[in-house]
Amino acid sequence: MNARRITQFLASVTLCTLAGFAPVLIGVVAKAQEPERHHGFAIHGDLKYGPDFPHFDYVNPDAPKGGTVTRLGRGTFDSLNPFIIKGTPAGAAAAVYDTLMTQPMDEPNTEYGLLAEWISVSDDKRTVTFGLRPEARFHDGHPVEATDVVWTFDTLREKGAPLYRYYYSAVDKAVAVDAHTVEFHLGEGMNQEMPVILGQLPVLPEHYWADKDFATTTLEPPLGSGPYRVADVDAGKAITLERVEDYWGADLPVNIGINNFDRIVYQYYRDPVVAIEALKAGEIDIRYENSSKFWATAYDVPAVEKGRLIKREFPHHRVAPMQGYIFNLRRPLFQDPKVREALTYLWNFEWVNKTIMYDSYVRTDSYFDNSDLEATGTPGPLEMEVLEPLRDQLPPRVFTQDYAPPASAPTDMDRNNLKAALGLLKEAGWVVNENRKLVHGETGEPFAFEILLHSDQFVPHTQSLERAVERLGGDVEIRPVDDAQYQNRVDNFDFDMTIELFGQSHSPGNEQLDFWGSAAADRPGSRNAIGIKNPAIDTLIEKLIASPDRETLVARTKALDRALLWNFYLIPMYHSEADRYIYWDKFGIPETVPSQGMTPEIWWVDPEKAAALGKAG
Structure with a gap:
């Protein structure tokens, strides 16, 4: 029985048995039944903008409307449905939909009402309620109603891209209370981020999709409610x-x-x-x-x-995204962490930055770089609370060392790094044979892999890694492919190594399940292209999502950062x-x-x- 029904039940009992005290008791019940409504929601801390704010501080409120702007679209597209795994969607197609709430660009971890006029969260954090604006309309004049929200939510989980099932996994169900009120009932466990996650929900028109197959690609202009x-x-x-x-x-x-x-x-x-x-x-x-x-x-x-x-x-x-050469752990070659660590010595950032990128980038050394979420030094007390129970499942260096990717001399080949890499490969069972080829000592299997790229742009960067591996006797093939082929191969994990980018926010949460969670590793189209199946990582993600306050969230994010870094799941690249x-x-x-x-x-x-x-x- 949810909180609303419990309070309704208590109210009926009170009316029947304690009529003389009903006014007082009903008032108490009503207060519990109707949590305070807010114009915005901050995961941790206070809202910057009050309920009567005129506009965000960074805009020009007098900006004139008009004119045409031509912008760049990259690659190609064959669909206007950005919510499914099929096809290559046009990114612009999502612009036609309004979301329940919207995030300002000067205040992380916060959202303000868009389709929703208000949001409330129950005291036990198990019910998130949105009140829709009565004036909200789709482009055909049809009102945006709670049933549209429920239909969108259910459809995205059932027929949308796989990430939605995991993104909304903490939600048991969505319920239309009335035409303008929708409740999301959460399952067991604490997830402070869910109100913001739900606020990001784009709302689609149920009546428009009634005679259409949501799971197929389409080039028919969709019906939305946005600007x-x-x-x-x-x-x-x-x-x-x-x-x-x-x-x-x-x-x-x-x-x-x-x-x-x-x-x-x-x-x-x-x-x-x-x-x-x-x-x-x-x-x-x-x-x-x-x-x-x-x-x-x-x-x-x-x-x-x-x-x-x-x-x-x-x-x-912003929190810098982690871009890196990811290892596909489904490939036997990359299942040994020593092999993965060895390869981190063989990509020469300093040389690439100097000769190819004009010294304009900074080396990334964290999954949450450029923020207070980045792990530095050794773990503090709050980090140790979640790390210590997992000590036997984590690399020892998680507890003793501050991670930094190997630095190189700004020359094409750094002999010290080549030597360190070869040493690690030998520990993993790889040897250089009489033909100066790197092979496995027991099976004779050659050390060889392919690097899949979605653009020729990264070929010069990748050749640094290719040359270093070949210097040790291995073989690397760099294979650029078109967008459609690249997406299909990555969605189906048909690659050895590729470049991926993992965008982060100041308030990490459910998306970490899709990035690194074991349940996502075998799901085609998931962001866990690496194929991580690590119970310790799963536990750290669960702890992060359940963080009760900002201080704890920061500490638990740092703990996750350390675990990811010291498992060498990728070769960190760079950011601006x-x-x-x-x-x-x-x-x-x-x-x-x-x-x-x-x-x-x-x-x-x-x-x-x-x-x-x-x-x-």
Whole structure:
């Protein structure tokens, strides 16, 4: 029996047996039955913005609406359904859906109401309730109702991509209490993050999908409730969004100064070099540049010199994503941690950074780098509370050493690292035979593997690892493939090694199950492409999710960080502490850069700049 039904039962008993005291007792029951409603929710700590805030601090509330912006789409697409594992979805397709709540870009771990006017959480943390705004509408005028929320939630778990089943695994059921109220009932265990996770739920229209198969790909423009709708689709090449003129939520504080462009066109390019040329030719307005080589060399053009094409770095304070060469533990070659550790000595970051990336990156040494969640030094008391019971299941260095990836001399080959790697490989049973080939001492199996890449862009970086392995007598094949083939192979774990990126937040939680949890290791399409099946890691994730406060969350995240690092599940690569954009000088940009990074969603077309740019030819 849930909290609501218990209180209803107690109220009925009180009315029947203690009528004289009913007013007092009913008041007590009502108070327990209706937890306090809030306009926002912070996992730990207080909300920055009060209930009557006019807009977020980092936007321009007077930004004009209008204009067209052409942005870059990478690769290709064959579907407008971003919620299923089939197909390659257009990322822009998700922009047509509003979510229950929305996260500001200057306040981590926090959300404010969007479709939901309020949120409440029961005292026992087992019931999360959202009150929908009565004015919320889909683009066809149909109201957004609690039944749509329940249908979306159930459909994503039953027919959506596998990650949804694990992302929402703490929820027993969703219930429509009335047309505008929906309850999520949680199972056993503590999960402080679930209100925020549920707040991220996109709400789809049940009536639209009634005669459609949700589990199949489609290029039919979907029905949403957000600030944009799909106006045009050129399959695999372009998708155009148009601003909804009568968007129901345009005047909400969370939307003021945002969604300023009338039209957003995403042009898709498979080749980044072609995409850059399109930008320089004026066919693209904005490019987020994640290649240091291109940033340093590709934009030496008159338009940049004249200030018409702007290169700008926006510093941020996000948790740096962990990008690395991941090992597929399903392959026998990589099941020995000594082999994995040996290979960490063979990728030379210092040389790659100097010769390929123009010294513009920082080496990543944590799954939660650039934040207070990063493990440093040796474990503190709160970390030891969760680590000590697992001592026999964790590498000893978790308790005694601060992890750092092997540093190299900025030369192509570091002899000391080659020697260290060979020593570890010998401990794992690998020897160099008379033909100077690295083979297993017992089976004679050659030391060989393939590195799967989704882009030629990473070939030069990867050749550093290839050369070092071959120097020791092993064989490496670098295989770039197209987006569709890459996604299919990774979804089905058909690779030896590849590059993956794991984005993190200031409040890690359920997503860690999909990244590293044993239950996700055999599920096609999961983020646990590494194939980790480690009971100690599972326990640390469970403890992290159940953290009762921020201090405990930080400590338990650090403990998980140590366990992941010292198991050598990947070769850490690098990250940047700034967002790099290159754009034509037609935009207005707020002066305040939000702590979580810059986004063009808060830019606008400046009519005077656009006119001047047009006159300049």
